[in-house]
Amino acid sequence: MRWIRFSKGDHIAYGSIxxxxxxxxxxxxxxxxxxxxxxxxxxxxxxxxxxxPPTFYCAGINYATHIREMAHKxxxxxxxxxxxxIGYRANNALVADGEDVVIPAHAPPKMNYEGELVVVIxxxxxxxxxxxxxxxxxxxxxxxxxxxxxxxxxxxxxxxxKNTDTFKPMGPWIDTDVDLDAMExxxxxxxxxxxxxxxxxxxxxxAHYLAEVTKYITLYPGDxxxxxxxxxxxxxxxxxxxxxxxxxxGVLTNRFVKATA
Amino acid sequence: MRWIRFSKGDHIAYGSIxxxxxxxxxxxxxxxxxxxxxxxxxxxxxxxxxxxPPTFYCAGINYATHIREMAHKxxxxxxxxxxxxIGYRANNALVADGEDVVIPAHAPPKMNYEGELVVVIxxxxxxxxxxxxxxxxxxxxxxxxxxxxxxxxxxxxxxxxKNTDTFKPMGPWIDTDVDLDAMExxxxxxxxxxxxxxxxxxxxxxAHYLAEVTKYITLYPGDxxxxxxxxxxxxxxxxxxxxxxxxxxGVLTNRFVKATA
Numbered sequence: 122m123r124w125i126r127f128s129k130g131d132h133i134a135y136g137s138i139x140x141x142x143x144x145x146x147x148x149x150x151x152x153x154x155x156x157x158x159x160x161x162x163x164x165x166x167x168x169x170x171x172x173x174p175p176t177f178y179c180a181g182i183n184y185a186t187h188i189r190e191m192a193h194k195x196x197x198x199x200x201x202x203x204x205x206x207i208g209y210r211a212n213n214a215l216v217a218d219g220e221d222v223v224i225p226a227h228a229p230p231k232m233n234y235e236g237e238l239v240v241v242i243x244x245x246x247x248x249x250x251x252x253x254x255x256x257x258x259x260x261x262x263x264x265x266x267x268x269x270x271x272x273x274x275x276x277x278x279x280x281x282x283k284n285t286d287t288f289k290p291m292g293p294w295i296d297t298d299v300d301l302d303a304m305e306x307x308x309x310x311x312x313x314x315x316x317x318x319x320x321x322x323x324x325x326x327x328a329h330y331l332a333e334v335t336k337y338i339t340l341y342p343g344d345x346x347x348x349x350x351x352x353x354x355x356x357x358x359x360x361x362x363x364x365x366x367x368x369x370x371g372v373l374t375n376r377f378v379k380a381t382a
Numbered sequence: 383m384r385w386i387r388f389s390k391g392d393h394i395a396y397g398s399i400x401x402x403x404x405x406x407x408x409x410x411x412x413x414x415x416x417x418x419x420x421x422x423x424x425x426x427x428x429x430x431x432x433x434x435p436p437t438f439y440c441a442g443i444n445y446a447t448h449i450r451e452m453a454h455k456x457x458x459x460x461x462x463x464x465x466x467x468i469g470y471r472a473n474n475a476l477v478a479d480g481e482d483v484v485i486p487a488h489a490p491p492k493m494n495y496e497g498e499l500v501v502v503i504x505x506x507x508x509x510x511x512x513x514x515x516x517x518x519x520x521x522x523x524x525x526x527x528x529x530x531x532x533x534x535x536x537x538x539x540x541x542x543x544k545n546t547d548t549f550k551p552m553g554p555w556i557d558t559d560v561d562l563d564a565m566e567x568x569x570x571x572x573x574x575x576x577x578x579x580x581x582x583x584x585x586x587x588x589a590h591y592l593a594e595v596t597k598y599i600t601l602y603p604g605d606x607x608x609x610x611x612x613x614x615x616x617x618x619x620x621x622x623x624x625x626x627x628x629x630x631x632g633v634l635t636n637r638f639v640k641a642t643a
Contacts (some may be wrong), residue, residue: 173436176472181538206538209470209545210435213600225598247547277442277467284470285598286508337486337546338474 124150124260125294127166128131133357138163138294149261150295151243151342168293170217174243174345177210179237179266180330183323183349190353195274205333206326210266210347211284221266221378225285225360229271232377233354236365237264237307238320240327241295242344247335250323257340259371260297263373264347265290265365290365291345299370301327310363311357318351321368387637389515397432399555400513411556412504412603414518431478431555433502434521435606438471438528440498441591444584444610448496451614456535460561466586466594467614469610471527472545474504483528485620486546487641490532494615497626497634498525499581501588502556503605505623508596509568518601521558524634525608526551526626551626551636552606561629562588570625571616579612581628 124139134157135150136143137299143161145268149172182188182202193197216222224232243245243259252272267290273282281290325333327348357363359379366372384399395418396411397404401502404422407415410433443463444451452458477483504520527544527553534543544550566582586594588609595601618624620640627633 175434176474202538203535207471207541208539209541211470211599212600213437276464276465278469279471280468280595281598286600325518334541337542338472339547 122297123294123299124171126169126171127161128169129166133169133193133325149343151241161164161190168216168218171292171295172343172345173212173215174343175341176344176372178334178344178346179208179210179213180205180323180325180349181208183325184318184351185324186318187349187351187353194203194353202324202349204329207330207334207346208279209315210289211280213286213287214284215292216287216375218290218375220288220290220375222265222290222363222375224377224379225286226380227271228285230356230358231270232311232357233268233270234308234357234365235266235268235277235354236306236316236349236364237266237350238304238306238344238367239291239347240331240348243342244344245339246331247339249335251328251332252354254328257331258327258344261299261367261370262292262295262345263320263365263367263371265363265373265375266347266350282302290341290373292373293371296370303369305368306351307366308354309366310357316352317318317356322351323348383558384407384527384555384606385428385432385558386427387432388422394430396567398567399420400617401619405518408603410604411488412502412514415573429479431476431605432553432556433604434473435498435604437605438473439582439595439605439607440469440471441586441608442469442588442612445579445612446585447579448610448614449614455614466591466592468607469540470594471550472541474547475550477548477551477636479551479636481538481551481636482548482639483526483624483636484548485638485640487643489530489546490530491617491619493618493638494529494531495569495571495618495624495626496527496529496611497567497580498611498634499565499567499609500525500552501592501609503601503602503607506600506602507592508600510593510596512589512593515589518592519588520603521556522560522628523553523556523630524626524628524632525606526624526636527608528610529556553634554632557626564630568627568629569614570613570627571618573622576616577613583612584609589609610615
């Protein structure tokens with residue numbers, strides 16, 4: 122089942138997608154969503170960020186090729202993670218499918234995409250095991266962990282490099298039924314395929330991350346966990362349109378626009 | 383004015399404090415809070431976390447003595463920050479005044495307190511200047527940035543070291559009128575004063591942080607910015623009670639309890 126968070130004028134709600142029709146519900150789909158009886162055409166609503174997470178988790182480095190290629194770019198030896206440490210991103214940076222990524226006027230020119238699978242939590246969970254970890258997962262969406270590499274390396278934290286306003290596109294919808302092992306991440310820049318990798322070919326898989334994190338941390342409904350990316354991005358410039366497709370799930374499309382002031 | 387977020391049974395609301403009386407409002411005090419006509423005795427309500435922030439900012443290292451003493455403990459040279467980089471903490475870890483900090487059963491023994499001034503944002507803000515930065519501030523509360531130093535240093539991020547469940551006590555209330563320059567941070571362990579410093583004696587002050595961060599980031603109502611700490615903490619053990627007082631504002635009290643499993 123596919124769920125979108127959408128707006129119609131000032132009204133924001135969740136709805137299920139059936140073909141071109143959105144069937145509205147009151148409440149969140151992982152809680153006590155109840156049909157309102159209203160339906161809309163997909164083309165008549167605006168797609169919003171699929172969830173504003175209480176906590177915004179990100180696996181960071183979780184694919185071998187990404188680590189190897191990024192190290193090569195920087196002229197250093199690759200360092201593979203020894204355990205599933207989780208990181209964080211910030212809600213101010215979220216934008217929806219179709220919205221612009223704004224490159225600040227005074228940003229260095231190392232703007233990169235990172236196409237990621239996003240796990241959406243549906244149930245409060247602690248002390249999960251790898252065997253039951255997926256019980257807390259509501260569904261999946263797509264994230265683009267947009268990064269400015271100069272800031273990422275020069276600052277003490279990722280605050281500017283990864284959390285500048287608009288640097289975290291997420292969407293377009295949440296899909297509750299996906300085939301993770303068949304899924305490929307395909308990234309296109311201006312319509313041309315730039316990168317393709319097996320989405321589930323992670324160093325530490327989803328179940329392992331969920332089990333490790335919940336040894337210490339309670340996950341809550343609406344939390345998201347971005348699972349990291351493979352490969353490397355070209356440096357993106359004003360006007361570039363980046364599409365992150367997760368095959369079978371959907372396409373997240375955002376244009377990069379340089380701010381003028 | 384002092385605002386408390388409180389519960390009475392399953393009911394959670396904000397209220398203003400006058401002596402021993404809480405005057406309830408509907409909505410958040412920085413939005414369109416309207417009196418409900420209900421009042422309570424302070425002793426009849428439970429103090430809740432004063433705000434669940436959309437984004438949870440933390441200045442991290444922002445006092446000279448803390449940097450010097452922590453470096454000395456580790457046998458390394460002190461490194462002072464060259465600019466106001468902001469970091470993040472996670473909502474799962476928040477607990478209220480009077481609630482326990484739970485030391486996980488398998489945690490290393492380097493549990494420390496960090497008493498901090500917390501800035502609560504009341505208005506959406508971007509591109510602030512140091513001159514107008516305080517316009518977005520609703521008020522102030524107290525935070526204890528509880529840290530397990532082994533995890534803090536050994537993990538790739540602060541996820542376990544600073545964001546394990548219950549590691550972020552915040553409260554007890556939000557005060558809109560404080561005298562920052564007169565304020566002292568006083569920390570007591572089991573009733574005995576352990577540390578005292580001038581709260582506003584920061585490397586980078588509040589106005590500077592707000593101006594720097596909002597060059598890139600939009601702040602939203604309810605966001606919090608923890609301003610860092612001075613000095614160092616002893617290693618805390620099961621049963622220790624830590625009080626963080628900000629003079630003129632209040633006292634945040636939490637007991638440390640070792641989990642049995």
